[in-house]
Amino acid sequence: MTATLENPTSLSDVDAAVTLSGVRKVFGHGPAGVVALDGVDLTVAPGEFVCLLGASGCGKSTLLNLVAGLDAPTSGRIELTTSRPAVMFQEAALMPWLTAARNVELPLRLAGVKRGARREKASELLSLVRLVDAGHKRPHELSGGMRQRVALARALASTLGSAEEGTPGLLLMDEPFAALDAITRDVLQAELVRVWRETSTAIVFVTHDVREAVRLGQRVVLLSSRPGRVVREWSTVDCDEPAVIDEITTHLREVISGHAAA
Amino acid sequence: MPQLDTDLSAVGAGLDALDAPSQEQRPSLRKRFLRTAVPPLIAFALLLGAWQALWALAFWPEYQLPSPGSVWAAVVEAVETGRAFEVLWTSVSRAVLGFLTAVVIATPLGLLIAKVRVVRAAIGSLLTGLQSLPSVAWVPAGILWFGATPSTIYFVVLMGSVPSIANGLVSGVDQIPPLLPRVGQALGAGRLAAARHILLPAALPGYLAGLKQGWAFSWRSLMAAEIIATSPQLGEGLGQYLHNGSALNDISMVIAAIFLILLVGVGIELLVFRPLERAVLRARGLTGAL
Numbered sequence: 001m002t003a004t005l006e007n008p009t010s011l012s013d014v015d016a017a018v019t020l021s022g023v024r025k026v027f028g029h030g031p032a033g034v035v036a037l038d039g040v041d042l043t044v045a046p047g048e049f050v051c052l053l054g055a056s057g058c059g060k061s062t063l064l065n066l067v068a069g070l071d072a073p074t075s076g077r078i079e080l081t082t083s084r085p086a087v088m089f090q091e092a093a094l095m096p097w098l099t100a101a102r103n104v105e106l107p108l109r110l111a112g113v114k115r116g117a118r119r120e121k122a123s124e125l126l127s128l129v130r131l132v133d134a135g136h137k138r139p140h141e142l143s144g145g146m147r148q149r150v151a152l153a154r155a156l157a158s159t160l161g162s163a164e165e166g167t168p169g170l171l172l173m174d175e176p177f178a179a180l181d182a183i184t185r186d187v188l189q190a191e192l193v194r195v196w197r198e199t200s201t202a203i204v205f206v207t208h209d210v211r212e213a214v215r216l217g218q219r220v221v222l223l224s225s226r227p228g229r230v231v232r233e234w235s236t237v238d239c240d241e242p243a244v245i246d247e248i249t250t251h252l253r254e255v256i257s258g259h260a261a262a
Numbered sequence: 263m264p265q266l267d268t269d270l271s272a273v274g275a276g277l278d279a280l281d282a283p284s285q286e287q288r289p290s291l292r293k294r295f296l297r298t299a300v301p302p303l304i305a306f307a308l309l310l311g312a313w314q315a316l317w318a319l320a321f322w323p324e325y326q327l328p329s330p331g332s333v334w335a336a337v338v339e340a341v342e343t344g345r346a347f348e349v350l351w352t353s354v355s356r357a358v359l360g361f362l363t364a365v366v367i368a369t370p371l372g373l374l375i376a377k378v379r380v381v382r383a384a385i386g387s388l389l390t391g392l393q394s395l396p397s398v399a400w401v402p403a404g405i406l407w408f409g410a411t412p413s414t415i416y417f418v419v420l421m422g423s424v425p426s427i428a429n430g431l432v433s434g435v436d437q438i439p440p441l442l443p444r445v446g447q448a449l450g451a452g453r454l455a456a457a458r459h460i461l462l463p464a465a466l467p468g469y470l471a472g473l474k475q476g477w478a479f480s481w482r483s484l485m486a487a488e489i490i491a492t493s494p495q496l497g498e499g500l501g502q503y504l505h506n507g508s509a510l511n512d513i514s515m516v517i518a519a520i521f522l523i524l525l526v527g528v529g530i531e532l533l534v535f536r537p538l539e540r541a542v543l544r545a546r547g548l549t550g551a552l
Contacts (some may be wrong), residue, residue, distance in 0.1 A: 007383070068448055070444065084450055084453070085449070087448040089444075089445070093439075093440065093441045093444075093445045095460070096546040096547065097463045097466065097546055098463075106449060106459065107449040109459070110446075110450050110455050110459065130271060130274060134278075138383065138545060138546070138547060140547025141282065141283060141547070142282060143278060143283070145274075145281060146278055146281070146282065147477060154449070156451060158448070158449045184281070187270065187273055187277060190270050191274065227472060
């Protein structure tokens with residue numbers, strides 16, 4: 001049945017891939033500043049699959065950028081015990097001048113990995129996402145779903161390949177399947193779960209789709225909008241999926257309708 | 263459940279097969295030849311015909327409009343005496359050397375202007391302005407500063423081509439989708455690595471357009487400099503050959519020189535820049551213009 005975690009930071013700090021404490025992010029200065037995130041506390045365990053859920057303007061993407069180190073928080077602390085976090089965006093954003101295999105190799109190349117090891121790791125990761133035969137193709141020769149899988153392999157390369165063996169990985173995904181058609185999305189969601197099981201990488205997955213969040217995550221974290229705060233969390237391991245989806249949807253609607261009055 | 267898993271991989275493979283864009287067949291060599299080489303040849307033949315007809319009508323005296331045959335004879339004579347090769351070599355080697363130097367100067371300059379805001383504010387518009395300044399305007403200054411020496415010629419060539427190349431690189435960098443540098447940052451690229459692995463390759467189409475224009479400008483500037491600055495010290499390039507034809511009132515020689523200048527321009531475009539551009543654009547799936 002539904003298990004609601006009342007205390008968001010119940011997991012011990014020692015056993016955490018990511019710990020956010022009191023994270024606040026303000027864009028702009030003074031009275032014109034927009035508070036995107038306020039007092040966000042979140043802990044992700046190594047190998048855990050967490051979905052961040054929220055309506056537009058809840059600062060999901062901002063939160064992800066902060067964890068990725070692409071942006072700095074205004075206040076609060078973010079601690080990582082993993083290797084460099086990998087980021088996947090809504091668009092595959094593959095380098096159009098590189099083949100699929102070279103795209104996967106790129107983060108390894110930036111990390112100074114030797115050519116032979118690079119090739120080996122890239123083909124390993126491409127076969128993980130079932131694209132071993134498409135390694136020589138350019139992005140424009142691939143379908144949207146295939147591109148997103150190459151992007152997944154590239155992200156895994158940047159978090160697993162460049163680190164020393166044994167360091168847990170962290171994968172940050174910013175609505176990576178939002179631009180895909182429903183059939184492809186369905187297949188890719190299953191692929192992602194399979195890859196996650198095989199690699200034991202921690203994943204923070206941002207989405208505004210309640211079904212997707214419940215289907216993929218072990219834990220769903222609902223964020224409020226403007227400013228983004230953690231409203232509530234649900235554990236979705238062995239839960240009654242339709243019931244949890246209904247419950248989260250109700251909460252999400254409450255959060256959104258709260259803005260109509262304001 | 264293993265059963266579900268195999269199903270899934272089959273569905274995934276099916277989707278890949280259905281969704282992947284179909285490969286376009288490249289037309290056969292003969293077809294491509296017919297499509298690309300025949301139209302310009304026909305245009306050239308028509309032009310020659312019109313020229314021959316105009317000459318035959320004798321509207322203009324012979325010293326103003328020579329017959330195609332006499333111009334051809336002038337070209338053949340220059341080729342047979344070996345003068346054409348000497349003249350071509352002098353000019354082409356100067357243009358290539360000047361162009362390569364311009365590339366070396368303009369590439370870091372363009373990157374600086376594109377990425378450093380102060381530099382762009384300071385000299386961005388100046389560079390665009392320099393592009394519209396005819397490089398002939400530099401010849402008198404060059405002669406006063408360097409005398410009638412090769413330095414003057416290289417100076418004029420650089421002033422002509424550096425702005426084009428740098429501006430091409432700047433617009434190439436400006437047109438990079440903002441997501442790509444962000445991805446580079448997320449993948450762990452530092453500033454230099456990002457320039458080497460992401461900015462430069464992403465800006466390549468714009469950079470290449472700049473290089474092409476830069477070549478055209480250096481060739482043009484070189485001709486201007488050679489026509490105006492003539493001295494025994496400089497040897498005989500195409501420009502001097504043209505100048506000499508004019509001094510001798512030999513219209514066939516003048517037209518032959520113009521023909522040779524054009525030939526080099528078209529030849530470099532067809533042999534160097536067109537294939538390069540094609541390869542770069544085709545690799546990125548930008549085949550619309552080809």
